[in-house]
Amino acid sequence: MDTEKARLLELRKKIDELSYQYYTLDKPTVTDYEYDMMYRELENIEKAHPDWVTPDSPTQRVGSKISGGFEKYTHDRPMLSLGDVFSDDELREFDQRVRSDLGGESLEYVVELKIDGLAVNLIYEQGQFIRGVTRGDGVVGEDITNNVRTIRTIPLHIASDSPHIEIRGEVYMPITSFEALNQQRRDDELEPFANPRNAAAGSLRQLDPRITAQRKLAFFAYALGGNSGIEIKSQEELLQDLAQFHFQVNPEYRKFTDIEDVITFIHSWDDRRDSLPYATDGMVVKVNSFAQQARLGNTVKIPRWAIAYKFPPEQAKTKVLGISVSLGRTGVLTPAADLEPVHLAGTTVKRATLHNEDYIKEKDIRIGDTVVIQKAGEIIPEVVRSLPERRDGSETVFTMPTTCPACGSPVVRRDGEAAWRCTNPDCPAVIGEKIAHFVSRDAMNIDGLGDAIVQQLLAQGLIHDVADIYGLTKEELVDLEGFGEKSADNLLKAIETSKSVGLARVLFALGIRFVGAKAGRVLAESFGSVDALMKASTEDLTAIDDIGPRIADSIVAYFRDAKNQALIEKLRAHGVDMTAEKKTLINTTFDGEIVVLTGKLQMFSRKEAEQAVEARGGKCTSSVTKKTTLVVVGTDPGSKYEKAKKLGTPIISENEFKEWLER
The missing domain is CATH 1.10.287.610 (Helix hairpin bin)
Structure with missing residues (x-):
């Protein structure tokens, strides 16, 4: 034995x-x-x-299929996004700001390729991999541990006895894997993925890890999250240690002391990045020293010690064969150019957005024109400009339709808007888009209810609005093309699960104009129930931080509409939870205070301190301004402390902050 x-x-x-x-x-x-x-x-x-x-x-490495969706997981430390720059001068401005904030002291930059994939947080305890989490909104991600295990370049244990260490990096799909996957999808008569990033994201969200394993994903490690007992002093040292842990570290990083050398290195990739075996969309410039990073700090969303230089998008020339119009969930008509197929940034492009009528007129884009196209954000093709010098007289000027292409109703353009809208509230195309939004991941998150199935349900008359989804039966589903007993059961289970996502998601899912995911959360915390929100006046709404007059007017108008009131009642009758835990204050110690936290806190994490302020009526912001009423200072506070002194803003220590909390 x-x-x-x-x-x-x-x-x-x-x-x-x-x-x-x-x-x-x-x-x-x-x-x-x-x-x-x-x-x-x-x-x-x-x-x-x-x-x-x-x-x-x-x-x-390859586990069994999970049931339901992915569980949420709150990161120990937020996974911040990066600020973007698009020119050499913007990089120089970043360098000047960093040097100014550091008081002119010497510094080094580490420059890395920006991998076009999906940011993931890997958690190890006593050296053993225990969890993999997507970035999500930066604060809360999804637990995709079973899928992460299938990625062969992620070690299942590392040579570290730290009780807790988080390794962060990018899951990506190598170009060869991407091309093989898309060829297989074409063979199976499925829509190919637009780019490797979308393919990687879709692969990581598979409920069956066996599918993820077949996609041959990979992982580059480049950052450290929450940790215990780890002494690393710089980004360069971190990358070296990650390689020692047997992570795949991108070898194309360099260290510089001068921003001009950084710029030269970045432009050395202008003509050779397309030869890499993975997709990149820029370069990341980071202050090397972790001590200097800590002094520079972060804004609410981005670090002040790093910046992403985005490569200019690849462009191509092609011909506009026609201009077609589609409808969105708000009834807006969006024109798109039907193009002579052209290869661009790794994919064949046949359509490109034209945004609206004014965009077409401003750029003088005509049917038959030769145009320059590019991928906005490396994903969505758009027409950049037309080439009038190539016209031969056969080109025709495009005019927007006067009736809806889906239902034939009149279309209107309101004063002050660029968009044309269908006037029919029951337009089938608009209803389809509304339902697609309602079931989407960031809304009700009904897995398995994609666009094709929504169209089937509408065509069969099984649903007429979003509430009808909750009345679907197994007998109705199994009669649909592509459905069997198991797929029907899975969809019904996902529908049932969605009833409990809470008020914030429901508000976003309803598609109330100007109410995004963040506004949905703010409203849910402020009112606690849809009933309370429906009674709110414009004045009640604008009294809430982050809710301006435009959002307030839209909410009031939405809930005054009898059809929308009936929809809410219909959802309620089906058991959809439209309540939330109303935000309550512990006390009013910080009532009216606008607080900035700076320096390293010893007794609190930054998130804990911010939550403590907000739970006592205050608001935390990332920078010191004339509106700041209080600054809490930890060790090595840096420029925010100096600015607060210059402005005469009240300053307290962490110990005094703790005393305030205990009042």
């Missing part, structure tokens, strides 16, 4: 090392056959002794 257990441990260690050499270093040291024989031997030992199987065994 001892000999067999020792062999099991030996095989695991050897297979992990061989996987690292093959997948991360791309330097296999044994043949596939030798690897397969060792893997099979390990499988046989674990089958004979199932109690010896542990989560970090190489055989456990």
Whole structure:
């Protein structure tokens, strides 16, 4: 028994090392056959002794399908996004600001390729991988542990005895994997993915890890999240340590002391980035020293010590064969150019957005024109300009239709707006778009209810509005094309689960004009129920932070509409929860205070301190201005402290802050 257990441990260690050499270093040291024989031997030992199987065994990378959706997980430290710059001068401005905030002291930059993938947070305890989480909104992500395990360049254990360490990086799909996947989808008569990033994101959200495993995703590590007992002083040192942990670290990073050298290095990629085996959309410039990073701090959303230089989008020339018009969920008619197919940024483009009538007129885009197109944000194709010098006289000027292309109703353009809208509130195209929005991930999150199924349900007369989704039966679903007993059960379960997502998501899902996900959360916390919100006046609404007159007027108008009132009652009758835990204050210690936290706090995390202020009636902001009423100072406070002194803003220490909280 001892000999067999020792062999099991030996095989695991050897297979992990061989996987690292093959997948991360791309330097296999044994043949596939030798690897397969060792893997099979390990499988046989674990089958004979199932109690010896542990989560970090190489055989456990592909788990079983999960039921329902992904659970939410709150990050220990927020996963901030990066600010963007698009020119050399903007990079120089970033450098000047950083040097000014650091008082002119010397500094180094580490410059890395910006991988076009999906940010993921990996959590290890005592060296063992226990959880993988998407970035989400930066504060709360989704637990995708089972899918992360399938990624061979992510080690299931690392040489660290830290009780808790978070490794952050980018999950991406290599170009070869992306091309193979899209070819398979075309063979299966499925729509190909637009780009590797979308393919990676879709692969990570599969409920069946076996599908994710087939997609051959990879991972580049580049950042540290929450941790305990880790002493790393710089970004360069971190990247070196991550490689020692057997993570795949992008080798194309460099260190510089001068911003002009940074700019030269960035432009060295202008003509060679397309030859990389993965997609990139820019370069990331980071202050190397972690101590200097801490002094520079962060705004609410972005670090002040890093910036992303975005590569200019690739462009191509093609011909406008026609201009077609589609409808969105608000009834807006959106024109798009039907193009002569052209290869652009890794995909074949046949359509490009034209935004609205004014955009077409401003750029003088005509049917038959030769135009320049690019991918906005490297994803959505758009027409940049027409080339009038190539016209031969056969081109025609486009005019917006006077009736809706879906239902034939009149269309109108309101004063002060660029959009034309269908006047029919029951337009089938608009209803379809509204339902698609309602069931989407950030709204009610009904997995399995995609656009094609929504159109089937509408065509069969099974649904007429979003509330009808909750009245669907298994008998109705199994009669639809592509449905069976199991798929019907899964969809009904997802529909039932969505009833409890809470008021914030319901408000966003309803598609109230100007009410996005953030406004939905603010309204839910402020009113606690849809009934209270329906009674609110414009004055009640504008009294809330982040709710301006435009949003307030839209909400009041929405709930005055009898049809919308009936829809709310219909959702209520189906058991959709439209309540939320109303935000209540512990006390009013910070009532009316606008607080800035600066420096390193010893007794609180930044998030805990902010929540403590807000729970006592205050508001936290990221920068010191004339409106700031109080600054809480930790160790190494930096420029915010100096600015507060200059403005005469009241300043208290962390100990005094703690005393305020205990009043």
